Amino acid sequence: MLIFNRSKYLILILVFLFSCEEAEYILDNRSDPANMDLVPPALFFHPPEIDVELGADVSVQIYGLELLPASAAHLKIKYDWGMLEYNSITANEFFTGINNPVVVDIPEQGLLDIYLYYLPDLIADQSEGGTWPLVTINFTAYAEGESDLEFDTDITVLKDFNNNSVLINEFGMGKINID
Amino acid sequence: MIRGLIIINLLIFCLVAEVTKSVSLATGNKLAVLRFEGWGISDPLTIFLTEEFRETIRELDVFQVQDRGITNEIKIFYPLKKDYWACWSEECVLDLGKRLNVNYIIAGNIQKKDGDSFLINGRLFSIDMETLLSEFAMNSSGITDSLLLEMKKMAYNVSGLPIPDTLSVGSDTSQVVITGDLDRKKTWFKLPPIPSKIKALMMSTALPGSGQIWAQKKYPGYGFMGMEATLGTAALIAYIQYESSWGDFEKSYNAYQNGTDPHNLILLRPKVIKYANDTRKYNAFMRNIRSVGASIWIVNMVHAYLVAPNDDFFDGEYFFDLEYQPEINQFQFNVNF
Numbered sequence: 001m002l003i004f005n006r007s008k009y010l011i012l013i014l015v016f017l018f019s020c021e022e023a024e025y026i027l028d029n030r031s032d033p034a035n036m037d038l039v040p041p042a043l044f045f046h047p048p049e050i051d052v053e054l055g056a057d058v059s060v061q062i063y064g065l066e067l068l069p070a071s072a073a074h075l076k077i078k079y080d081w082g083m084l085e086y087n088s089i090t091a092n093e094f095f096t097g098i099n100n101p102v103v104v105d106i107p108e109q110g111l112l113d114i115y116l117y118y119l120p121d122l123i124a125d126q127s128e129g130g131t132w133p134l135v136t137i138n139f140t141a142y143a144e145g146e147s148d149l150e151f152d153t154d155i156t157v158l159k160d161f162n163n164n165s166v167l168i169n170e171f172g173m174g175k176i177n178i179d
Numbered sequence: 180m181i182r183g184l185i186i187i188n189l190l191i192f193c194l195v196a197e198v199t200k201s202v203s204l205a206t207g208n209k210l211a212v213l214r215f216e217g218w219g220i221s222d223p224l225t226i227f228l229t230e231e232f233r234e235t236i237r238e239l240d241v242f243q244v245q246d247r248g249i250t251n252e253i254k255i256f257y258p259l260k261k262d263y264w265a266c267w268s269e270e271c272v273l274d275l276g277k278r279l280n281v282n283y284i285i286a287g288n289i290q291k292k293d294g295d296s297f298l299i300n301g302r303l304f305s306i307d308m309e310t311l312l313s314e315f316a317m318n319s320s321g322i323t324d325s326l327l328l329e330m331k332k333m334a335y336n337v338s339g340l341p342i343p344d345t346l347s348v349g350s351d352t353s354q355v356v357i358t359g360d361l362d363r364k365k366t367w368f369k370l371p372p373i374p375s376k377i378k379a380l381m382m383s384t385a386l387p388g389s390g391q392i393w394a395q396k397k398y399p400g401y402g403f404m405g406m407e408a409t410l411g412t413a414a415l416i417a418y419i420q421y422e423s424s425w426g427d428f429e430k431s432y433n434a435y436q437n438g439t440d441p442h443n444l445i446l447l448r449p450k451v452i453k454y455a456n457d458t459r460k461y462n463a464f465m466r467n468i469r470s471v472g473a474s475i476w477i478v479n480m481v482h483a484y485l486v487a488p489n490d491d492f493f494d495g496e497y498f499f500d501l502e503y504q505p506e507i508n509q510f511q512f513n514v515n516f
Contacts, residue, residue, distance in 0.1 A: 020421055020462050023428050023455035029435055032444040046441055063441055093442075131445050 033065045033131060036172060040066035043075075043156065044172025045149050046133065051177045052141045057087070060149060060174055061133040062114075064094055067158065070166045071126040073116040073134060076155035080147035081110035083178055084139040089114060092133035097121055103135060111152075112137070126161040141178040149174030207307075209281040210242035213266055215299075219291030228289060228330050235334035242338060245281055269304065269311055276306030283312075285337060299329055303337055327505075379487030383480050390483030399486070403479040410472040414465055421461035428454035 028035060031047065038044055042065040052058045062075055073095070079086075086107045095101035099119035106113040114135055118127050151171040158166035212233045217225030230247060237244040266272050266286050276284045287301035297319040303312045315336060319329040335342045373381070375394070383390030388404030391397070431454055435447040 020418070020458075020465065021425075022462060023425065023458040025428075025432050025451055025455055027435065027448055027451065029438060029444055031439045031441055032435075032448060033441045034445070034448060047439070065441070131442050133442070 033063075036065075038065055038172055039169045041068060041166070041168055042066070042170040042172060043134075043151060043168055044170075045174025047174075048172060049175045049177070051179065054141055054144055054178055057138060057140050058084075058176055059136050059138050060176070061092065061136050063131070063133050064129075064158075065131050067094070067129050067131075067168070068166050069126045069129040069160060070095075070158040071118045071120075071161040073114075073158045074155060075112075075114040075116070075134065076152035077112040077114065077137070078148075078150040078152060079110060079112065079139070079176075080145070083141060083143040083145045083147045084176065085142050086112060087138040087140055089138070090136045091116060092135055094130075094132040094134045095127050097124055097127065113155075120161075139176070141176065144178050147176045147178070149176065207282040208242050209245060210236065210283040210285065211245040211276065211279050211281040212236065213272075213275070213284060213286045215286075215301075216267075216288035218288060220289055220297070225289060228327060231327055232330040232334050235331045236338055239334065239338040239340055241340065242283065245279065267302070269309075272302075272304045273306055273309055276304065282307050297329075299333060301333060301337070376484050376487040376489065379483040380480055383483030384476075387476055387479040391479075391486055394483065394487045396486045399482060403475065403482070406475055407472060407479070410468050410475070414468045414472070417461045417464045417468065421458055421465065424454050424457035424461060428458055 046061040046063040089105045091101040091103040095116050095118040098121040102117040104115040215229045272284050284304045290298045299317045302314045305312050317329045379390030379394050387407040388400040391400030431450040438444050
């Protein structure tokens with residue numbers, strides 16, 4: 001009798017409470033700009049922290065977060081030239097339109113001047129803006145240690161097609177750990 | 180007097196036999212025996228005799244006798260009349276016959292006359308031909324077993340079969356035969372019939388509304404069925420949408436968790452939130468439908484139980500019964516578990 005009563009209640013509970021699975025989620029991906037505590041529009045290094053082995057090649061992107069439309073950029077990057085050797089640079093989607101962007105790199109010891117230009121076409125004379133990578137920088141790690149990657153915030157600037165500066169609220173930092 | 184009875188019986192036999200043969204070829208052979216009306220005898224005895232009459236006709240296998248429970252469901256059509264079985268006129272019987280979906284109906288009464296003598300009257304109606312086929316009357320005197328014997332004889336008459344010698348000979352032999360019949364019934368293992376209310380409840384539990392439809396409450400039955408079908412369809416649509424949203428959610432969330440490109444992640448984030456909200460929305464909708472559906476289902480079950488015809492429990496086949504014991508010539512109350 002007791003078993004019957006329990007079964008009866010169990011059936012009732014199942015009828016009333018049984019339902020499909022609820023969608024549970026945690027949006028904690030570290031590469032998600034929403035988790036980076038940056039105030040857009042912003043520039044940041046992606047990934048913000050990289051672990052590499054000694055002698056390995058390492059690539060880091062300069063990313064724009066919710067940037068306004070721009071026609072050109074001058075990015076000045078500081079790095080530890082005692083650990084990282086600059087190899088090359090590649091332009092990414094931010095300034096890519098019908099034409100590929102022009103990228104000019106002037107490396108010095110521990111400093112890197114990057115000039116990026118949007119090549120106008122019949123449709124647009126500047127990028128659409130948004131969250132896109134600007135360039136990918138390739139280094140080789142040749143000494144153990146930690147190298148910070150920083151923007152020279154006094155120099156780094158984005159310009160629109162009228163040569164006006166484009167607002168950048170915040171600059172993110174990067175770090176490369178070489179073991 | 181005896182000669183007269185024999186002549187009447189023979190006439191009835193000939194008439195019924197002929198009619199049965201000629202009609203049953205063209206029509207069906209479904210027969211409903213309405214409960215005999217008792218004048219001067221108790222209700223349980225009337226019920227008992229009617230059921231014996233019904234059983235005997237059924238055993239003779241000439242007519243397809245409708246079950247007592249279904250026949251008694253004419254209460255459904257005449258819920259306010261207590262003496263619903265007192266359907267003696269052609270018009271009343273034909274109406275009932277059509278409602279009960281049978282080809283023949285027998286209605287009758289048992290009257291107590293002076294002392295221990297009884298008069299049994301019966302009428303056999305053809306529903307298809309819309310006419311009274313035959314009317315028969317039998318006298319019974321003395322003990323109740325004799326009454327039972329007369330009912331059995333009448334069953335043979337109605338079925339158009341010759342009355343066997345075992346029923347025609349003296350009362351002692353008849354009593355043995357009847358007692359034997361009763362014993363044989365008890366010997367065979369037979370599952371107790373499901374009471375109509377329980378049957379309706381079970382039907383409506385399995386398929387909402389079916390119990391009501393079975394109990395001739397068609398509109399409420401279709402109503403419950405329609406409501407549950409509508410809710411079921413709505414739940415199905417919600418489930419399909421839930422499944423779709425769940426699939427999109429899983430796809431987006433997996434892409435988000437495994438993604439490294441900030442541009443893609445920033446696009447995936449609102450999608451994950453949207454699809455998760457969609458799944459919750461559809462899930463909540465399904466829960467509501469389930470609750471409403473379950474409530475209606477329960478109401479439907481209770482309703483089916485309430486509207487189903489109420490069986491007479493004093494027939495010796497249910498959990499408790501009032502049974503006639505010929506040995507002691509008394510009725511006995513039994514409880515069966």
